Amino acid sequence: MTADAVRGATSTDALVRVEGLAKRYPVVGARGDRLAALGRLLLGRAPRREVEVLAGIDLAVHRGQSLGIVGENGAGKSTLLKLITGTLTPSAGRVVTTARIGALLELGAGFHPEYSGRDNVRMAAAIHGLAGEALAAKLPEIEAFAGIGRYFDEPVKHYSSGMVVRLGFAVIAATRPDLLITDEVLAVGDEHFQKKCIRWIDQYLADGGTLLLVSHSVYHVQKLCRQAIWLKDGRIEASGDAFEVTQRYQAWLEQREARDRAAAADAVAVGDMRVTALRVDGRTVPRIDLAMHGDLEVEVEITSRDDRPPALSLGLLRADGTPVYGVDSLMDAADARAIGDGAFAFAFRYERLPLLPGDYVLRAFPMDAEGLRLFAPAEVALRIRGESREFGLVRLPHRWGAP
């Protein structure tokens, strides 16, 4: 899949254009692998053993865009950024950049541990063409932004990872690149510095800057990026609006987590009662999409082997299995309606469902009349659509007051 929502790769005004990009790393674990690889490279051939980490990547990043890249570890995010910044060479395809790029890759933009922060800043600034008097004029600003005090003149090997990022970000802030590329930078600094960075990036974007952000934080991607791509196994799984892409990614993560938990003990009994129909909004479908605060009609039919009226337990769960809300007919003294042949029907309605956007599961458990035994459930997937940066599972009614 191409990053079609990230505009066509053939546009001419792109700061970065990536076409058919692929990256394969040589496998050089065994003795002699490197020598053999050298021989093959001299003959113009690829190393004998390679592992593919990226394939078929097409995308374009235009001035003023903010593009997030999400994906689990090993999906190829960092490799893609390194290819775009030019620290890696593609195995196939090409990357065309027409911008001055500022990159913070793998903490600290390549600082040398033996040199002081000041020395490393000089080098990093030189890489961006900032030297001599221009650098001397900027140094106080960089020192102030980093806010690491006396450590500025200490070797970087004495820094915490957060301090390294502070220093790297301070250089980027001072050089104001056309395109800012960051890889998990916001995950490292303390909260105060994170906020400072986010404020700076917000302003940078407002001033027309362009951002390429790799983050595991869906919040940061939604907060800072208008568009996103989801990399999965080295390929673009989804691209487009940041909210939609990150929600799909998050839902996939949650479903995978839920599958991992599937080995957990199943406490339900089988046999005496079973769900014969589960309809949502009048339809029997495996999944239903619903807007935030929409109403949801649920109808459940249960057959009872001994013709005794059943009870019904309804549960809403996040896709990863986290319970959100559960209620049963016994609590609310709601009776089933007999529909013949030992079958009973329940009707239920969620009004203005306050679930936050994401993927959920609606699960219906038949219960015996005493509410002592649960039987095998039926379920339907539920996707809530909408834009929200709120945290958690549900929106709670609230109001901001005057302090």
Place this chain on the structure above:
Amino acid sequence: MRLASGPVLRELLAREWRERYQGSVLGAGWLALLPLAQLAVLAFVFGTLLPARASTGALPYPTFLALGLFPWLLFANALNRGVTAYLDNAGLIARVPLPASLYVHARVLGSVVVDGAGLVLVLAVLVAFGLRFDMTGALAALCGVAVLALMALALARIAALVQVFVRDLAAVVGQLTGLGFFLAPVLYERAQLPASTAEALGWNPLVAPIEAIRHGLSAQGELPWGALGAAALVAGLLLIASIGLQRRAGRHLEDFL
């Protein structure tokens, strides 16, 4: 990604400088002290302790030795420092999109500048003690130094790249440099050797630059312009070979670091 290579090379050179002298009490004072100390040792050992060795025509043996040894050190130090340039900067190469050969150039250039300054200092002392040369001799010596530096750069570019794939190479280069010391006319005058041996050693492209420097600065012996030209040609071809090697094997250098 466009980069400003000029300021970066300057910064890399500054790092080279700091790496040599950072933490030492004398700091950059070593730049002057080391070659002068080496010269004093040569003068003492071969001028006083073993005067029998000092029989090289009208030229005192310590002077003869200094005019061969310091150019040799300029070549050998530049080569040996350049060999590990990629591995020593692996962290930077993985994160900063610079032309990788810049790291080798900074290493070699930094080394040549330091040893070149030492050579000039030694020369000043030798002149103070009576060494005389003319402009033609000085030009020959300058050309000799340039060819040695070019040779060191070309070999360092090749060795640094191969070292990424064959990690044993740095040790091998160290041994080969030691052997080269004896195969070049540093300790001896080639004319003193049997004719066949002297002729065979003439194929060593390092011989002509060293002889050009020694003969040029001592105003003794013939200036080997032809051989120096051939050595420059060899250095040029090695440089072209290193560029070809870089294009082929260096394209994915970062994958092997």
